[in-house]
Amino acid sequence: MKPYLERVPPSPDASWSMLNRRLDDGIPFQWHHHPELELTLTLNSRGHRFIGDHVGTFDGIDLVLVGSNLPHTWSSSEKLDPTLPHVALVVWFRQEWIEAITKSSVELGAVAALVAGAGTGLRFSKASAIALADDFERLFELPAPERLLAMLAILNRLAYDAEAEPLSSEALVPMERDAGAERIDRVLTHIHQSYAREIRLEELAGIAALSVSGTHRLFRRHMRATISDYIIRLRIGDACARLSGTNQPIQHIASAIGYGSFANFNRHFRRLRGMSPRDYRAKFRS
Known part of the structure; x- marks a missing residue:
C-alpha cells in the first residue's frame, strides 16, 4: 500500500x-x-x-x-x-x-x-x-x-x-514551499515509496543533495515533524487501512509495514490511536 x-x-x-x-x-x-x-x-x-x-x-x-x-x-x-x-x-x-x-x-x-x-x-x-x-x-x-x-x-x-x-495528523503535512521545495518533494517521494523498509538517513541525504543534518533541518522546516515520526505516522496509517479493510493477521500487518518488532508496532499504534490494533479493528468493524 x-x-x-x-x-x-x-x-x-x-x-x-x-x-x-x-x-x-x-x-x-x-x-x-x-x-x-x-x-x-x-x-x-x-x-x-x-x-x-x-x-x-x-x-x-x-x-x-x-x-x-x-x-x-x-x-x-x-x-x-x-x-x-x-x-x-x-x-x-x-x-x-x-x-x-x-x-x-x-x-x-x-x-x-x-x-x-x-x-x-x-x-x-x-x-x-x-x-x-x-x-x-x-x-x-x-x-x-x-x-x-x-x-x-x-x-x-x-x-x-x-x-x-x-482529517489527518498535522505532522504529515508539508507546511511551506520555498527554495527547498524540489528537494523535499524528492525526499517525500522516496519515503512514500519505501517506508515499509528501513530507510537510512544517509540515503535521504543523498536524495536531497544535503548533509544528514541539513536534511533533518529541511524536513522539519517543511513538515513540522522529524523524519522518523513522519515514517511512523505513514506506517500506522497504512496499518489502519489494512486493519479496517482486510482480514490480514495483525502480526502480518506489522511486518508488512516495516516493523521487525511487534511490541514497537503496538506501542506506536497505541500512542497515535489511543488503543491497540486489535481494539481498533474491533471498534471500526462494529
Missing part, C-alpha cells in the same frame, strides 16, 4: 485541472499523492476514505479537500443506486496559484484561510456537499472563464462551513 506520485494532467484551457470519473465497478484503492490540492465530490458510492493517517467511511455523498502531497484514496464497497455509476468529481489546483489569486483579492480572504488550513485534509459537512453538488456538476459544462469563477464561488462557500472537520 505504498502511495505513488501521481502526475496530474494539465488542462489546455485552464490553470487548474478536473476529472469527471464515473465507474461501474467502484472506486479502486489507489494510494497516491501529488503536489496539487484536490477537491473531490463523491456521489452514489459507499466505502472507506483514507487521507494521510485518517481512515473513515463515506456514504452516498462525500466532499473533501486534500492538502498538497498528502497521501490519500477512496475505496468503494457498493453503490447506493445500482443502476447508476460510482461518481468522483475531482478538481486539482496548485497552492501557489490559488495563493497568488487570494493575496491580490481581499474579497477572497476566506478562501485564503481555507487553503491555508487544508494541509491536513478537510471533510465538509453533508449539508454543504448536498448544497453544492449541482454547482460542482455544472463546472464540467462551463467554458473556462466561467468555470474559474464558479470554482472560486464553491471554495468561498466551503470556507464558511463551520462543520468542516480536519
Whole structure:
C-alpha cells in the first residue's frame, strides 16, 4: 500500500485541472499523492476514505479537500443506486496559484484561510456537499472563464462551513514551499515509496543533495515533524487501512509495514490511536 506520485494532467484551457470519473465497478484503492490540492465530490458510492493517517467511511455523498502531497484514496464497497455509476468529481489546483489569486483579492480572504488550513485534509459537512453538488456538476459544462469563477464561488462557500472537520495528523503535512521545495518533494517521494523498509538517513541525504543534518533541518522546516515520526505516522496509517479493510493477521500487518518488532508496532499504534490494533479493528468493524 505504498502511495505513488501521481502526475496530474494539465488542462489546455485552464490553470487548474478536473476529472469527471464515473465507474461501474467502484472506486479502486489507489494510494497516491501529488503536489496539487484536490477537491473531490463523491456521489452514489459507499466505502472507506483514507487521507494521510485518517481512515473513515463515506456514504452516498462525500466532499473533501486534500492538502498538497498528502497521501490519500477512496475505496468503494457498493453503490447506493445500482443502476447508476460510482461518481468522483475531482478538481486539482496548485497552492501557489490559488495563493497568488487570494493575496491580490481581499474579497477572497476566506478562501485564503481555507487553503491555508487544508494541509491536513478537510471533510465538509453533508449539508454543504448536498448544497453544492449541482454547482460542482455544472463546472464540467462551463467554458473556462466561467468555470474559474464558479470554482472560486464553491471554495468561498466551503470556507464558511463551520462543520468542516480536519482529517489527518498535522505532522504529515508539508507546511511551506520555498527554495527547498524540489528537494523535499524528492525526499517525500522516496519515503512514500519505501517506508515499509528501513530507510537510512544517509540515503535521504543523498536524495536531497544535503548533509544528514541539513536534511533533518529541511524536513522539519517543511513538515513540522522529524523524519522518523513522519515514517511512523505513514506506517500506522497504512496499518489502519489494512486493519479496517482486510482480514490480514495483525502480526502480518506489522511486518508488512516495516516493523521487525511487534511490541514497537503496538506501542506506536497505541500512542497515535489511543488503543491497540486489535481494539481498533474491533471498534471500526462494529
